[in-house]
Amino acid sequence: MPRRLAAAALTATGTLAVAGAVAFPAASAQAVPVQQGQRSHKAEVDFTGIVALSNCSGSLVRGPRSRDSDAALVLTNGHCLESGMPKAGQVIVDQKSSRTFTLLDRTGEKSLGTLQATKVEYATMTDTDVTVYRLDTSYGAIKKRYGIPALRLSTARPHDGAEIRIVSGYWRTIYGCKTDATVYRLREADWTWKNSIRYKPECQTIHGTSGSPIIDVRTRHVVGINNTGNDDGERCTLNNPCEVDRKGNITVRHGTHYGQQTYLLARCIGKGNDIVLSKACALPKP
Secondary structure (H helix, E strand, C coil): CCCCCCCEEECCCCEEEECCCCCCEHHHHHCCCCCHHHCCCCCCCCCCCEEECCCCEEEEEECCCCCCCCEEEEEECHHHCCCCCCCCCCEEEEEECCCEEEEECCCCCCEEEEEEEEEEEEEECCECCEEEEEEEEEHHHHHHHHCCCCEEECCCCCCCCCEEEEEECCCCEEEEEEEEEEEEEEEECCEEEEEEEEECCCCCCCCCCCCCEEEECCCCCEEEEEEEECCCCCCCECCECEEECCCCCEECCCCCEEEEECHHHHHHECHHHCECCCCCCCCCCC
């Protein structure tokens, strides 16, 4: 299933046809149980606020100024966008959408209901890899109906060496490890991302975990979003990102996995949950 930069589309038989990834029936993912062995022995991060998309993972999130009465937001990757992957340099705002998301219970074992988008609030694969959907219902209404609160986006940069959990709604699996380092530039095919999060080897995320939130175990806040990994050891190709340092030197780390920081997004969410692309907002602009 698509976790790397692989656009997914439904074939005539109803299975996901994925460029650069293995194709499975969509229903197969729902049959995969939560992998308890990947959880910590501590009080653990669970599936609170986690959603499943048709081709990716995602989460119900709120910013520092979000109110319970605001239309809720769902966070996933830019390359999970239903209209196709944004081109390098492309930024999408206020695009109509009727996409649906399956909201999970805290255990990840049950589907509580379906949430629906009204529009793509923001999406890009330039500098970062993110899509933010606006829903047709509020945080307060979701909490009242399902008992599920949204995850909070951190406004602070994640620290190297922080203990994290990557929670996949698609596979209903939680991956646990620590962040390894901040990568100056991560390049994959036509796209380049800034200050990416490299994981320690324990987080062997797979196709279908795209868009999973990266949760800091200490704060329980979202500090990033899972988006890629080097599958085959190739250099800067699709599904094989390479690291680029400040001098332009390229390093390939076969089997290493990465995510994108989300603190810049959190700082751009303003009143009414609008993403305000002002001079103070460092996200790419249209």
